[in-house]
Amino acid sequence: MQLHFTKDVLPDSVGTDFQNLNKLNEQQFHRLIEILFQFLLEPKETERFMQQLTEFAGEHGMSAGPLRNLMKSVLLVPQGALKKNLTGEQIKEDLLTLGLSEEKSAHFSLQWAEHYAALTRLAVGQTLMVNQLVDMEWKFGVTVGTSEIQKLGTVFLQLKLVVRKGNSTENVYMELTLPQFYNFLHEMERAKASMECFS
Amino acid sequence: MSIGAVSSQTTNDAADVILFALHFPCGILLSRDLSQSHVNMAATVCNEDFTNLQLLLKAPSKDAVREVCVQSQRGLSQRLTESTAATLGISEAQAAQLVQSLHALSHYVLFYNLSSPEQILAIFPESFHSSLKNLITKILLENSATWRTEALSNQISLPQLKDLDWRVDMVTSSDSVSRMSVPTCLVQLKMVDPCSSADSESVSSVTVELSRESLDTILDGLGRIRDQLSVVAGK
Numbered sequence: 559m560q561l562h563f564t565k566d567v568l569p570d571s572v573g574t575d576f577q578n579l580n581k582l583n584e585q586q587f588h589r590l591i592e593i594l595f596q597f598l599l600e601p602k603e604t605e606r607f608m609q610q611l612t613e614f615a616g617e618h619g620m621s622a623g624p625l626r627n628l629m630k631s632v633l634l635v636p637q638g639a640l641k642k643n644l645t646g647e648q649i650k651e652d653l654l655t656l657g658l659s660e661e662k663s664a665h666f667s668l669q670w671a672e673h674y675a676a677l678t679r680l681a682v683g684q685t686l687m688v689n690q691l692v693d694m695e696w697k698f699g700v701t702v703g704t705s706e707i708q709k710l711g712t713v714f715l716q717l718k719l720v721v722r723k724g725n726s727t728e729n730v731y732m733e734l735t736l737p738q739f740y741n742f743l744h745e746m747e748r749a750k751a752s753m754e755c756f757s
Numbered sequence: 758m759s760i761g762a763v764s765s766q767t768t769n770d771a772a773d774v775i776l777f778a779l780h781f782p783c784g785i786l787l788s789r790d791l792s793q794s795h796v797n798m799a800a801t802v803c804n805e806d807f808t809n810l811q812l813l814l815k816a817p818s819k820d821a822v823r824e825v826c827v828q829s830q831r832g833l834s835q836r837l838t839e840s841t842a843a844t845l846g847i848s849e850a851q852a853a854q855l856v857q858s859l860h861a862l863s864h865y866v867l868f869y870n871l872s873s874p875e876q877i878l879a880i881f882p883e884s885f886h887s888s889l890k891n892l893i894t895k896i897l898l899e900n901s902a903t904w905r906t907e908a909l910s911n912q913i914s915l916p917q918l919k920d921l922d923w924r925v926d927m928v929t930s931s932d933s934v935s936r937m938s939v940p941t942c943l944v945q946l947k948m949v950d951p952c953s954s955a956d957s958e959s960v961s962s963v964t965v966e967l968s969r970e971s972l973d974t975i976l977d978g979l980g981r982i983r984d985q986l987s988v989v990a991g992k
Binding site for chain 2: 640641642643678681682684685686687688689690691694696698701704706707708709710712713714715716717719721730731732733734735736738739740741742743745746747748749750752753756
């Protein structure tokens with residue numbers, strides 16, 4: 559079997575699962591695909607996904623367990639397609655190869671095209687970021703005096719950077735003088751200009 | 758004791774200071790700990806200090822006086838005590854007291870930002886040796902600006918940003934998407950903690966990755982700071 563979305567050899571159960579999908583009527587299939595894409599767009603909502611499948615199974619006189627396994631097989635397609643940046647046409651071809659009916663494959667591919675932008679944004683967003691800057695807080699003011707000098711009027715700027723390190727965050731505190739602040743601003747503007755050059 | 762007269766004043770008018778100095782004993786004990794450089798909690802110069810200062814009359818030259826004054830601004834040290842005792846031909850104990858009194862005086866001048874000869878001359882008691890008074894005043898005025906800059910750079914602070922480097926990458930692939938074209942920015946900030954001991958300034962550095970949105974948000978914040986700064990500067 560030549561498939562676009564994966565180079566791996568799929569277990570036989572996958573073929574069986576797709577054939578079982580053909581047994582669903584149009585309305586049932588549409589609803590199931592709706593649940594599927596909802597999950598793809600919010601991959602953290604696994605509990606909700608499971609619950610919706612259980613409800614669906616109940617409504618249509620199916621057992622929840624087999625339905626969940628079926629969906630696991632179905633999930634392989636969009637997940638692989640995302641990694642490989644497949645088009646709607648390519649996905650449709652793959653579904654047909656897997657044994658899904660023409661009608662259902664067309665519907666799936668249509669849904670795919672509709673949600674493609676949002677799904678790729680999500681995948682890109684999951685890309686590894688090292689020491690990601692999560693938040694920046696700042697305050698600035700005037701130093702009015704010190705133990706050495708009674709009256710002062712120098713400007714200070716304090717920054718707090720919140721950096722994600724693994725699962726936790728780390729706070730980094732620093733102080734800048736005015737010239738350093740203007741240099742920081744200037745450098746960040748240059749970095750932004752550089753980023754915009756390449757977008 | 759003229760407590761009432763002094764406590765009602767909020768200015769550091771020289772006349773009131775003399776009142777303060779003459780009517781209150783030197784209550785603050787100068788620490789004998791040789792490693793402590795900032796010995797005075799409050800900036801006061803008392804009678805005892807002026808007595809000690811007159812030891813400078815034993816100096817062989819004006820330059821010798823200048824040398825002791827400048828060195829003592831940094832505080833007491835064994836080396837300084839020894840060299841001062843040798844130069845002036847006085848005991849080490851006397852030299853230590855002289856250095857501390859000089860330190861109190863320079864600290865006082867720096868704290869209240871006395872910038873004119875009249876202001877400094879007014880601190881000295883009437884009976885103080887006239888030419889020595891003028892010489893010390895001259896030396897203090899000469900060095901005030903440098904000492905002020907030094908004090909400013911030594912003041913307590915959070916770790917200071919010393920260096921900033923950045924680079925922009927184009928991410929073309931990842932484990933979740935095989936083909937993409939997403940810019941990302943890496944920024945390295947090097948910070949120095951000025952509060953650690955002078956010999957080993959601890960340099961720490963942090964490298965953060967910023968998405969385009971994060972960078973825009975940062976620039977937004979920095980822009981607001983800049984705007985507020987120009988409002989303050991305009992006033």
